[in-house]
Amino acid sequence: MRTPIRAIVVGASGYSGAELVALLCAHPCVELAGVFGSSSRAMEPARPLGDAVPALRGICDLELRPWEAARAAALEPEVVFLATPHEFSHEVAPELLRDAGGRCTVIDLSAAFRLKDAALYPRHYGFAHEHPDLLAAAVYGLPELDREPIASADLIAAPGCYPTGALLAIAPIIRAGLVSNAGPIVIDATSGVSGAGRALKQEMLFCEVGQRPYAVFSHRHQPEIRQGVAASSGKGIGLPPIVFTPHVGPYPRGILSTIHLTVAQQVRADDIAGAYREAFEREVFVRLRRSGDWPSVNDVVHTNFCDIAWAVDESIGHLIVVSAIDNLVKGAAGQALQCMNIRFGLPETAGLLPAASRAEGARL
Structure with a gap:
């Protein structure tokens, strides 16, 4: 040893x-x-x-x-x-x-x-x-x-905390070519207060903090997410735009990301399930949850796990992916x-x- x-x-x-x-x-x-x-x-x-x-x-x-x-x-x-x-x-x-x-x-x-x-x-x-x-x-x-x-x-x-939760959730289906560029990739993510760091900020005090968005269209993690999406696709052009809205939530730690994507024509639930299995079935720290068993930050805090679940409406080609991680x-x-x-x-x-x-x- x-x-x-x-x-x-x-x-x-x-x-x-x-x-x-x-x-x-x-x-x-x-x-x-x-x-x-x-x-x-x-x-x-x-x-x-x-x-x-x-x-x-x-x-x-x-x-x-x-x-x-x-x-x-x-x-x-x-x-x-x-x-x-x-x-x-x-x-x-x-x-x-x-x-x-x-x-x-x-x-x-x-x-x-x-x-x-x-x-x-x-x-x-x-x-x-x-x-x-x-x-x-x-x-x-x-x-x-x-x-x-x-x-x-x-x-x-x-990687940053928001990009980690977002990229683990969407990279497998982008790599598999299942995402259409007909609509943006919309990422709504909420982080616990620890994401703002330990420095004293009035808006993060116990009696002040509440769930709210911030840095709309301007968060510094957006280019990092964009870079990761481009790397996953293998191309830097022809990708759907990224619309990322971060929120702060009134709890100490954890990030819950809800992501909306338009899937390509003829993509079915089995295709999506296969992409996630191929990407993560051997990964210890990514837990794919059963249909309808949605992630919660309570299930991942103080761990290195990322929990992921998804649902697709095939009739309109709309996919929702949810991931949860501990930001720290x-x-x-x-x-x-x-x-x-x-x-x-x-x-x-x-x-x-x-x-x-x-x-x-x-x-x-």
Whole structure:
């Protein structure tokens, strides 16, 4: 058996970073060597991580330190997870890759290296991308759709939470050529409040938050979804437009996506069922539900599962697909860990399946 994989987490006090720390501490093949803050906490002194994230007391006793590249390098990590703001990852990931000289894999949970077109970053993320070479080299880490490149990647861009739920739901039928471009792909998705991050926002306070749409026609995940749809189809033109409306819901975590598509003429329910079976029947973390058994966020929170169900009205050629994920696990930390498992030749489920029993226990 190989020695434990030495890992560090940057941005460990945020929601996704803290989730990742908890998963790594329970992983049978990982040694968590260090935890660091992100740029927004760079001036704070070192303190126990449990002081910043009380839920991690007794789980991780490491000190949370301001980011220092030299200190991180001295820990000799084999994998660095960046659960950090986009601009921070954009600056730090190239330095880590350069200084490590191929001895370290970077798994970035931000959007800094997800989009292949650098021109999209000023509009959607507010900064000019200065590393188009790394955009080209980065591997998009959605294992169920394309896991082979992950196994040899130096830089893995973990997908966004909304794109994860949407692309797992629609990629199989797009790949099978079952979708018509006669109508748009309409994605209505609702995320729990943790999707907005841990920073204080008045509209996310307990007495303020309610279910509402936001960033209509302008959410930064729309180009990522579009990119994934194009990759699934194998073409960049002739695709139906994407209409994506995100919502925030008054619950802590989970994303429920309801997706409407127009199917091609003569497509039947058996064709759709076959496409999903072909895509996912061997996938541990995608659960295809029976007809009429619709997904719920309650069934996936604290797990790395994506639950999917669908229904089609053949008379009008209209397909509805519903998916549910935990935005902090399959939509962030769990998926990043799944990519690490693939990258280091471990069982894909290592450190991930026990979460299901924890979720069940929390519900009882």
